Amino acid sequence: MTALVEVSDLSVRFVTREATVHAVNGVSFSVRPGEVLCILGESGSGKSVTLRAMMRLLPPRRTRIDGTIRIDGQDVLALDKRRLRELRGGLVSMIFQEPMTALDPVYTIGTQITETVMRHKGNGRSAARARALELLELVKIPEAERRLANYPHELSGGLRQRAMIAMALSCGPRLLLADEPTTALDATVQIQVLILLRRLQRELGMGTIFVTHDLGVASEIADRIAVMYAGRIVEEGPVADVLRAPMHPYTQGLLASTVHGQSRDGEIEAIPGSPPDMRRLPSGCAFAPRCIHAQPACRTTMPEPRWPSPDRMARCVRIDDAALVAAE
Amino acid sequence: MSDARDVGGPAQPLLIARDLAKHFQVRGGGRSAHVRAVDGVSFTLFKGETLGIVGESGCGKSTLARLLLHLVQRDAGELIFDGEPVGAPHGITVAGLRRHVQMVFQDSYSSLNPRMPVQDSVAFGPFVHGRSKPDARRVARDMLVKVGLNPDLFGPRYPHELSGGQKQRVNIARALAIEPRMVILDEAVSALDKSVEAQVLNLLRALKQQFNLTYLFISHDLNVVRYVSDRVLVMYLGRVVELGPSEAIFTRPQHPYTRALLGSRPSMDPRHRIEEPPITGDPPSPIDPPSGCRFHTRCPFAEAVCAERAPELGEWRERASHVAACHMLEPGSGHSRTVQ
Amino acid sequence: MSQTATLPIAGLNDDAPPALRVRGYWANVGHRLRHDPVTLCFAAVVLLIVLMAIFAPLLAPFDPYKESVVLRLKPFGYRGHTLGTDELGRDLLSRLIYGARSSLLMGLVPVCIATALGGTLGVIGGFAGRRVNAIIMRTMDVFYAFPSVLLAVAISGAMGGGMANGMAALALVFIPAMCRVAETATAQVRSLDFIEAARATGAGRLAIVRYHVLGNVLGPVFIYASSLVSVSILLASGLSFLGLGVKPPTPDWGLMLSTLRQSIYIVPLSCALPGAAIFVTSICFNLVSDGIRSAMDVRL
Ligand SMILES: Nc1ncnc2c1ncn2[C@@H]1O[C@H](COP(=O)(O)OP(=O)(O)OP(=O)(O)O)[C@@H](O)[C@H]1O
Ligand SMILES: Nc1ncnc2c1ncn2[C@@H]1O[C@H](COP(=O)(O)OP(=O)(O)OP(=O)(O)O)[C@@H](O)[C@H]1O
Ligand code: SF4
Ligand SMILES: [Mg+2]
Ligand SMILES: [Mg+2]
Numbered sequence: 006m007t008a009l010v011e012v013s014d015l016s017v018r019f020v021t022r023e024a025t026v027h028a029v030n031g032v033s034f035s036v037r038p039g040e041v042l043c044i045l046g047e048s049g050s051g052k053s054v055t056l057r058a059m060m061r062l063l064p065p066r067r068t069r070i071d072g073t074i075r076i077d078g079q080d081v082l083a084l085d086k087r088r089l090r091e092l093r094g095g096l097v098s099m100i101f102q103e104p105m106t107a108l109d110p111v112y113t114i115g116t117q118i119t120e121t122v123m124r125h126k127g128n129g130r131s132a133a134r135a136r137a138l139e140l141l142e143l144v145k146i147p148e149a150e151r152r153l154a155n156y157p158h159e160l161s162g163g164l165r166q167r168a169m170i171a172m173a174l175s176c177g178p179r180l181l182l183a184d185e186p187t188t189a190l191d192a193t194v195q196i197q198v199l200i201l202l203r204r205l206q207r208e209l210g211m212g213t214i215f216v217t218h219d220l221g222v223a224s225e226i227a228d229r230i231a232v233m234y235a236g237r238i239v240e241e242g243p244v245a246d247v248l249r250a251p252m253h254p255y256t257q258g259l260l261a262s263t264v265h266g267q268s269r270d271g272e273i274e275a276i277p278g279s280p281p282d283m284r285r286l287p288s289g290c291a292f293a294p295r296c297i298h299a300q301p302a303c304r305t306t307m308p309e310p311r312w313p314s315p316d317r318m319a320r321c322v323r324i325d326d327a328a329l330v331a332a333e
Numbered sequence: 334m335s336d337a338r339d340v341g342g343p344a345q346p347l348l349i350a351r352d353l354a355k356h357f358q359v360r361g362g363g364r365s366a367h368v369r370a371v372d373g374v375s376f377t378l379f380k381g382e383t384l385g386i387v388g389e390s391g392c393g394k395s396t397l398a399r400l401l402l403h404l405v406q407r408d409a410g411e412l413i414f415d416g417e418p419v420g421a422p423h424g425i426t427v428a429g430l431r432r433h434v435q436m437v438f439q440d441s442y443s444s445l446n447p448r449m450p451v452q453d454s455v456a457f458g459p460f461v462h463g464r465s466k467p468d469a470r471r472v473a474r475d476m477l478v479k480v481g482l483n484p485d486l487f488g489p490r491y492p493h494e495l496s497g498g499q500k501q502r503v504n505i506a507r508a509l510a511i512e513p514r515m516v517i518l519d520e521a522v523s524a525l526d527k528s529v530e531a532q533v534l535n536l537l538r539a540l541k542q543q544f545n546l547t548y549l550f551i552s553h554d555l556n557v558v559r560y561v562s563d564r565v566l567v568m569y570l571g572r573v574v575e576l577g578p579s580e581a582i583f584t585r586p587q588h589p590y591t592r593a594l595l596g597s598r599p600s601m602d603p604r605h606r607i608e609e610p611p612i613t614g615d616p617p618s619p620i621d622p623p624s625g626c627r628f629h630t631r632c633p634f635a636e637a638v639c640a641e642r643a644p645e646l647g648e649w650r651e652r653a654s655h656v657a658a659c660h661m662l663e664p665g666s667g668h669s670r671t672v673q
Numbered sequence: 674m675s676q677t678a679t680l681p682i683a684g685l686n687d688d689a690p691p692a693l694r695v696r697g698y699w700a701n702v703g704h705r706l707r708h709d710p711v712t713l714c715f716a717a718v719v720l721l722i723v724l725m726a727i728f729a730p731l732l733a734p735f736d737p738y739k740e741s742v743v744l745r746l747k748p749f750g751y752r753g754h755t756l757g758t759d760e761l762g763r764d765l766l767s768r769l770i771y772g773a774r775s776s777l778l779m780g781l782v783p784v785c786i787a788t789a790l791g792g793t794l795g796v797i798g799g800f801a802g803r804r805v806n807a808i809i810m811r812t813m814d815v816f817y818a819f820p821s822v823l824l825a826v827a828i829s830g831a832m833g834g835g836m837a838n839g840m841a842a843l844a845l846v847f848i849p850a851m852c853r854v855a856e857t858a859t860a861q862v863r864s865l866d867f868i869e870a871a872r873a874t875g876a877g878r879l880a881i882v883r884y885h886v887l888g889n890v891l892g893p894v895f896i897y898a899s900s901l902v903s904v905s906i907l908l909a910s911g912l913s914f915l916g917l918g919v920k921p922p923t924p925d926w927g928l929m930l931s932t933l934r935q936s937i938y939i940v941p942l943s944c945a946l947p948g949a950a951i952f953v954t955s956i957c958f959n960l961v962s963d964g965i966r967s968a969m970d971v972r973l
Contacts, residue, residue, distance in 0.1 A: 022708075047526035048497070147614070161615040162390075191389035192553065196597040197610040218526065221599025225606055244603045262531035264556045265601050269579075272538065273560070275531035279496040402873050431875040444866035448888040454867070457884060458874035504870075511874060 008035040009180055009212040010059070015072035017054050017063065017236075024284040028054040030236040031072070038179065041206060041213045043223040043244065045259075046233030047280055052216040055233075056182045059214075060093055076180060095125055098173035102185040104165040107172075108157040114141075114168045115153030118175050125176040140171040145201060163194035167201070174205065181206065181213045187222060199225050220263050224248055229316075232256050235281050235291035237307070242317035252319040255292045290321070298323050338433070338514060339380070341416035347515055347547050348378040348401070348434075353410035355396050359620065366620045370396040372571035373410075378515070379652060383541070383548040385562030385579065387555060387594070389616050393571040394551045398519045401549070402436055403427045432462065435508035439520035441500035445492040451503045452477065452488035458511040476506040479543075480536060498529035502536065509540065515547040523552060534561065555598055559583050564652075567591050570619055570627040573646055577655030587657040590628045626660065636660075638667040705968040712964025715957045722954055726773035735764035737771045737924045749942065757943045759929065760936055761922075765943055769950055771924040775836065776954065779909030779918065779925075780902045782840045787847035788898045794848070795855025796890060800863060800882055810856060813849040821846045825908050829917045839918035843905055851897065858893040862886055892969050899962035903955035910951050926951050 017029040029051040036042045044052050057063050059074055061081060074081040077096055084092060093099075101107050109117055118137035122128055128136065134153075141149035144167040157165055166186060173181060183202070187195040203226055206213050217223055223230050227244040232253065240253040251257045258276035267273055278295040281287060287294065293303040302322050311324045352375055357368040371393040378384050386394050399405045401412065403419070411418065414433065418424035435458075438444040445454050455473035460466060474484035480502040482488075492500055501521060508516055518537070522530045534557065541548060552558050558565060558579075565582045567575040567590065575588040586592045589612075596611035614631045617623055623630050629639035638660055645663065647656035660668040706712060725732060734753070741762035749757050756765040798809035816824065829842035862868065863886070871881050910927030912918030919925035921932070929947040937944045 047528065161618075163615040191616060192555070192597040193389065193593055193610070193612055194615055196599070196607055197613060199599075200607065200610055203606075219599070220527070221601050224601050224603045225599045227603070248601070248603065259527055262528045264531070264534070264554070264560045266556065267560055269560055272535045273531040275535055276528040277532070279498055279529060280526070399869075404869055404872060428875050431873055434873075436870065436873050438866045438870060440866055444870050446867045446871075446885050446889070449885075457871060457876065461874060461876040461880050507870065507874075 007037075009038045009040075009077060010034075010036040010214070011073075011075040012055075012059070013073050015055065015058060015074060016070070017051070017058050018069045019067050020069060021067060026283050027286050028236055028283060029058065030286070032233075032236070032238050033072075034231055034238060034241065036180070036212045036214060038212050039207075039210045041203075041215055041226055041228045043227035043230040044214060044216045044233055044238075045218065045220065045223050045230050047218055047259075049280060049283060050233040051236040051283075052218075052233055053184050054236075056099065056184050056214065056216055059182060060097060060099055061089055062099075094121065094178075095176050096178060097180045097182060098176070098178040099182040099184065100166075100169050100173045100186045102188050104162075104169040105157060107169055108165065110157055113154050113156055114160070118153075118168075118172050121172060121175045136175065137171075140175055141168070143174070143205070144168075144171045145197075146171070162190055163198065166190060166194075166198055170198075170202065170205070174209070177209070179211060181211045183213060183215045185216055185218070188217070188219070195222075196225075202226065220248070220260065221265070232259070235286060236283065237291065237320065238318075239292065239321070240317075240319040246317060252313065252317070252324055253292075253321050254296045254298050254323075256319075258295075339415070343380060345380075345416045346377045346413075347380045347415055349411075349413040350377075350401065351375050351411040351413075353397065353400050353412070354408045355393075355400055355405060356408055368619050369571045369622055370619060371400060372622075374568070374571070374573055375410075375646075376566055376573065376576060377649075378547060378549065381545065381547055382563040383550050383561055385558035385565040386549065386551045386568060387553060387558050387565060388568035389553065389594075391616065391619060392568045393619070394568060395519055397568075398436060398517045398549065398551060401517060402431060402434055432511060433513050434515045434517065435511065435513040436517040436519060437501070437504050437508050437521040439523055441497055441504055441524060442492060444504055445500060445507075447492055450489045450491060451495065451500075452484060454492075455503060455507045455510050458507060462511055472510055473506070476510045477503070479509070479540065480506045481532075482506070496529075497525055498533060501525060501529075501533055505533075505536065505540070509544065512544070513546070515549065517549045517551070519551045520553070521550075522557065523554065530557070537561075555583075555595060567594070570616065570622050572627060573658065574628065575655075575657040576646065576649065577657075578653055581655045585655075587655070587662060588628075588659050589632050589634055589661075591657070593631075626658070634661060634668075634670060636668055642666075702965075702968045706964065709964050709968065712961055712968075715960040715964070718953070718957045719961055722773055722957070723777065725770055726777050729770045729774060733764075733767035733770045735767045737763060737767040738922055739763060756946060757940060759933060759943070765929075765946060768924040768929060769926070769946060772926045772929060772947065772950065773954075775913075775919050775923060775925040776906055776909065776927070776951065779836070779840060779843070780906035780954075780958070783843035783847060783905050783909075784898050784901045786840070786844035787851045787901070788894060790844070791848040791851025792855045792890075792894050795852040795857075795894075796859050796882065796886065798852065799856040799859025799890075800878070800886060806856070809852070813852050816845075816849040817853070821850075821904075822908065822911065825912060826915065826917060829912055834917045834920060836919050836923070839909060839912050842912070843908055846908070847901055847905070850901075851894070854897045855890055855894050858890040859886055862889045896962065896966045896969060899965055900959065902962070903958040906951060906955045906958070 013033045015029055015032045019026040019028060032055055034042065044055065046052050058070055059081060070082060115137055118140060119130065119133045122133040122136050123130065137153060138149055141152060146152050146164055146167050160168060187198050190198060199222065215226055224244060229242060230244050230247050231238045231241040232255065234255050240247060240251065240256045247256065251260055261274040262276055264273060276295050281291050289304040289306055290308055293299040300322065308320045308322045310318050310320050312318050313324060352373050353371055354373055355371040357370055358365055359368050374397060388394055396405065400407050414425050414430055419430050420427055445451060452470065452473045455476055456469040459469040459472045464472065474488060477484040477488055482499060482502055487495065487499065495503065522533050525533060540546065550558065550561050562579045564577065565579050566573055567588065569590050575582060575591045582591065583595065586595055593611040600606055612631050612633065617630055625640040625642050626644050629635040632639065644658045644660045644666065646658040647662060649656050660666040661670045662672060664671060745758065745760055745762045759765055759768065794809055798806045825842050825846045828845055829839050832838040832842065868881060868885055871885050909918055910930065913925050913927030914931040919928055921928060926947040933944045
């Protein structure tokens with residue numbers, strides 16, 4: 006099957022008067038139709054910037070983007086304004102962490118979805134309205150008919166997030182970009198939204214890129230995960246394999262330091278130190294200063310991707326030993 | 334180890350809260366309404382333990398924490414610190430309470446003065462408690478060392494020059510600088526990255542030992558609460574729904590809400606995903622909360638009696654008691670599933 | 674305590690990245706200002722004007738008060754009067770140089786008074802309880818309701834002209850606005866967690882205001898005050914123009930504008946000079962204050 010999304014060697018820098026932020030540094034990945042790729046990483050690792058670059062949502066004047074992004078065969082970085090508009094909201098939709106920023110506070114939910122449908126599909130108002138109702142039912146908003154007349158602030162967090170998902174789905178996108186859509190939700194609501202997203206994605210066959218910093222969320226929704234650190238993908242592979250036998254020391258550390266059923270008697274194995282300053286990245290592997298396995302070679306050059314098995318990638322000089330250690 | 338500050342002796346609970354309530358008046362749509370943020374919360378905190386408080390957003394965890402420190406005035410209820418009623422004629426004053434109880438906030442950035450070098454932020458507490466400036470500064474530097482920050486390197490910096498984890502360390506140092514006996518940690522690790530969260534949890538653990546502290550640990554992350562707490566208190570819409578030893582709560586939850594909350598944790602195992610959400614719907618607004626049992630709008634076992642009468646939190650006798658407020662656990666409540 | 678203080682976590686006390694250079698907030702602002710050529714340029718002009726005012730006796734070629742019937746309204750360059758003379762035969766250049774004194778005074782003094790009084794009221798209003806706040810802010814609102822020009826004219830009219838009264842009038846005009854800015858900034862700071870944390874350490878109100886509130890309110894207040902200077906210069910000129918501010922024969926730009934106005938057809942260029950001086954000064958103050966604002970705004 007050909008890939009729906011193909012990103013290769015994507016780099017994003019923000020140039021300001023004071024410093025240059027190297028937010029994304031040579032990221033490559035691909036997503037097949039109907040597949041969920043989770044981008045996992047800590048705050049500031051460049052997850053959101055990657056997603057925004059794919060929609061060309063970054064401020065053009067201060068941003069330098071290199072590499073190529075192909076979505077459904079189109080070269081996104083070369084699209085003109087009109088084609089870009091068709092791409093956004095048509096072929097590709099995006100949902101955000103904070104729905105209030107994506108929904109317009111002065112229009113009702115119904116109006117907003119109806120307008121979107123009319124604009125992209127050219128339907129008449131009544132047909133679009135019917136579609137809006139259908140969408141709200143699809144995302145399991147109770148009393149959908151009545152909710153159409155609600156303003157965003159009248160909805161609870163979970164309903165708002167669902168309304169945003171409904172809006173994102175209104176034009177039948179083939180690719181859904183989700184930027185931490187459940188992070189701000191309560192535990193009992195988060196799991197509902199995750200299950201909903203999983204079901205919708207499967208039914209509609211959408212390719213999905215799901216950004217999160219939560220291993221648990223990733224394990225609930227991902228087919229494959231890509232672990233990001235300091236603007237690079239350091240490990241990638243099927244979710245079960247990566248979680249069971251992580252290869253990159255960062256992924257291993259992340260797994261060990263995530264609290265889930267550790268014994269109360271011992272300390273948690275934390276990764277020492279803190280993430281690097283994106284304005285002054287070290288020359289070699291960005292994780293080297295915190296890595297217990299680091300060797301002199303790690304500090305001079307960034308290790309090239311290695312593929313211990315056809316569907317797994319990791320960028321670490323020790324990958325052969327690490328794979329051994331993990332396999333034990 | 335004997336502590337001169339320990340007035341009541343080891344058996345005396347450090348803090349007893351009885352029927353604490355706080356109702357905020359808010360204006361919504363022209364008429365004024367009451368947010369029942371905390372509505373009759375009672376619990377006992379023993380010396381040297383960690384009590385975890387869990388619950389969803391808006392259930393009143395932070396308000397409870399601020400009530401305990403008198404940062405907001407309580408509308409009803411009673412607070413007893415080490416045997417002395419707080420704010421009562423013969424008890425301990427609010428200022429006295431604040432000498433013994435400190436708090437660490439969730440937002441590590443906004444809880445530090447952006448225009449102050451962090452060592453001065455830490456030194457502020459000892460300074461207002463009567464130490465001279467150089468003396469307070471020295472205490473602050475010692476404290477920074479204790480939380481794992483090099484005072485020469487980090488002390489003179491401003492908050493925006495530190496990472497989230499480092500800022501939270503400073504906040505912890507600030508809270509400990511006046512040598513409190515109890516620390517309230519209000520989502521103190523929630524905003525941190527996982528790898529940093531683990532460091533801070535380890536640090537909190539070490540400091541607790543070293544300074545013989547009692548923690549009130551507020552969080553919405555159940556896994557973390559389980560790791561940290563000796564006992565756990567579960568809140569829903571301003572009320573306590575379940576209270577008991579950590580292991581008991583996590584292995585044998587009694588209240589339907591606690592069960593739902595535990596069941597909502599992502600599985601961490603992609604081969605055994607959660608297929609059905611344990612409960613549906615969102616938590617209702619604390620303005621005009623549901624009648625009777627506040628959980629009845631979402632509870633899979635709700636019956637008529639649940640909407641009529643509020644269930645009592647069972648009788649709490651001693652440290653190891655495990656109690657929950659549900660009609661199903663109350664013999665003779667009229668609920669058809671009542672355990673005999 | 675039995676244990677010695679071993680560091681609980683390895684690798685934390687590390688030499689770790691001393692990030693970018695460690696600078697204080699104000700050092701940072703200074704650094705940014707130094708790298709902003711536009712602001713530096715206009716600041717230099719402001720400095721020149723201030724120097725000109727201070728050293729007026731040294732710089733002025735003639736006595737600014739010396740009248741002469743024969744030298745009335747002479748054009749540029751007439752007998753050594755580089756910029757000509759005014760309707761009473763006084764040297765215009767000298768009067769412009771001396772005029773900077775009253776203009777600057779009228780620009781700075783009212784703003785300083787308003788900053789001190791309005792700022793204090795605002796901080797009190799922002800930090801005290803609801804009732805005090807209501808009293809202070811509602812009183813300010815009453816003044817706020819009038820257009821500032823009208824208010825300035827009315828007050829100085831009622832107090833009866835003169836430089837001191839003009840300054841007082843302007844200060845009164847600025848106090849409500851200053852108070853509003855300080856109150857907003859204080860209320861904003863007050864809602865932040867670190868104030869709550871300071872309360873929790875047992876600090877009293879005074880200590881909190883002194884150590885935690887003032888430092889954070891000073892920035893916005895200072896920015897606003899610096900932008901008021903140009904407004905004050907303009908308003909003061911307006912008052913003098915109407916005969917309510919500086920009294921003749923004191924050299925003052927607004928006053929000069931007013932009296933030269935009648936001769937606009939005879940010496941049009943001379944007429945424009947005081948106006949240009951007012952314009953340049955206020956623009957420079959404005960741009961400098963803009964520069965300071967943007968330097969103070971950014972937080973790395
Ligand atoms: N518009 C911008 N201008 C300058 N720097 C930016 C901009 N947007 C993001 N950055 C920087 O780029 C880096 C990556 O940011 P990004 O938002 O992608 O992180 P993230 O992985 O999404 O983190 P989080 O989990 O906190 O959302 C950060 O260091 C951030 O400060
Ligand atoms: N000062 C206030 N005025 C009015 N309402 C308030 C105030 N403080 C809190 N509330 C309300 O009280 C309720 C409980 O708030 P609280 O902050 O205690 O919740 P929480 O459990 O800490 O939630 P979170 O997990 O989001 O921090 C909320 O509905 C909140 O909107
Ligand atoms: S009292 Fe009723 S509604 Fe409340 S938890 Fe028990 S069964 Fe559910
Ligand atoms: Mg992000
Ligand atoms: Mg809270």
